[in-house]
Amino acid sequence: MIVEQIWTANAYRNFNYLIACTDTGEALAVDPLDHRKCLAAAKDKGWEITQILNTHEHGDHTGGNRAMVAATNAKLLAHQNAKDTIPGMDRGLAAGDIIKVGKTVELEVLDTPGHTMTHVCLLSHTDIPALFCGDTLFNAGAGNCHHGGHPDELYETFANQLAKLPDETLVYPGHDYIVNNLGFTLDREPDNQQAQQLLQEIRDQDPGQAVVSTLGLEKIINTFLRLQSPTLIARLREAFPDLPEEPDEKTVFLRLRELRNRW
Numbered sequence: 325m326i327v328e329q330i331w332t333a334n335a336y337r338n339f340n341y342l343i344a345c346t347d348t349g350e351a352l353a354v355d356p357l358d359h360r361k362c363l364a365a366a367k368d369k370g371w372e373i374t375q376i377l378n379t380h381e382h383g384d385h386t387g388g389n390r391a392m393v394a395a396t397n398a399k400l401l402a403h404q405n406a407k408d409t410i411p412g413m414d415r416g417l418a419a420g421d422i423i424k425v426g427k428t429v430e431l432e433v434l435d436t437p438g439h440t441m442t443h444v445c446l447l448s449h450t451d452i453p454a455l456f457c458g459d460t461l462f463n464a465g466a467g468n469c470h471h472g473g474h475p476d477e478l479y480e481t482f483a484n485q486l487a488k489l490p491d492e493t494l495v496y497p498g499h500d501y502i503v504n505n506l507g508f509t510l511d512r513e514p515d516n517q518q519a520q521q522l523l524q525e526i527r528d529q530d531p532g533q534a535v536v537s538t539l540g541l542e543k544i545i546n547t548f549l550r551l552q553s554p555t556l557i558a559r560l561r562e563a564f565p566d567l568p569e570e571p572d573e574k575t576v577f578l579r580l581r582e583l584r585n586r587w
């Protein structure tokens with residue numbers, strides 16, 4: 325499996341992806357908003373895009389579908405309940421489904437509601453797993469729930485699915501928000517030295533050559549995966565004086581999401 329991360333350099337800071345089979349050169353395009361860049365990258369590599377996967381129904385993820393299908397005749401895959409919001413779907417996906425790309429690539433579908441209620445992530449079946457997480461998990465952050473999502477479900481997705489993946493899992497999010505998000509981490513946990521160090525390292529990085537994080541790193545620098553941090557909880561109590569003495573993880577997550585909305 326080869327992963328090509330494509331930086332769109334648009335105002336929304338989207339990342340698009342190509343996932344290719346090393347044997348056959350067949351490729352799946354994830355959220356190919358910038359269809360021109362995706363097509364150019366595929367041509368450059370000698371790959372044929374045969375499938376398109378939309379992680380969810382938002383326009384900054386689906387906006388390239390029509391042009392991509394016209395150029396490649398690729399099949400369009402998305403959450404099975406997104407039929408009314410994503411025109412032209414060829415295959416509806418459910419939890420546990422396997423997407424094959426060429427002969428060598430297997431991608432497992434995770435049903436990951438929260439950012440929207442028809443959001444999927446893909447987990448590769450490879451020696452080192454890779455997670456394509458759309459707008460659910462970001463580097464040092466979590467998706468918002470303003471446009472069709474629910475924070476309760478986002479918490480369940482984080483707690484019951486994403487946090488349980490192996491630490492070495494590579495994280496491929498749908499947007500480049502890492503600088504802002506590390507700022508939020510440090511606002512909540514000023515003593516988080518790894519977050520400080522990482523911010524220094526990546527502050528001026530070219531998003532076209534972005535650092536790829538792992539779930540293990542996210543557990544250190546992402547507040548939404550640090551729900552037991554004493555500093556974080558103490559600082560949260562300053563914003564929410566009614567916070568219980570030993571708040572449960574869900575309460576911490578929901579309050580953090582609320583704070584992030586107005587940060």
Ligand SMILES: [Zn+2]
Pocket residue numbers: 380382439459
């Ligand atoms: Zn979205």
Ligand SMILES: [Zn+2]
Pocket residue numbers: 382384385459498499
């Ligand atoms: Zn998005």
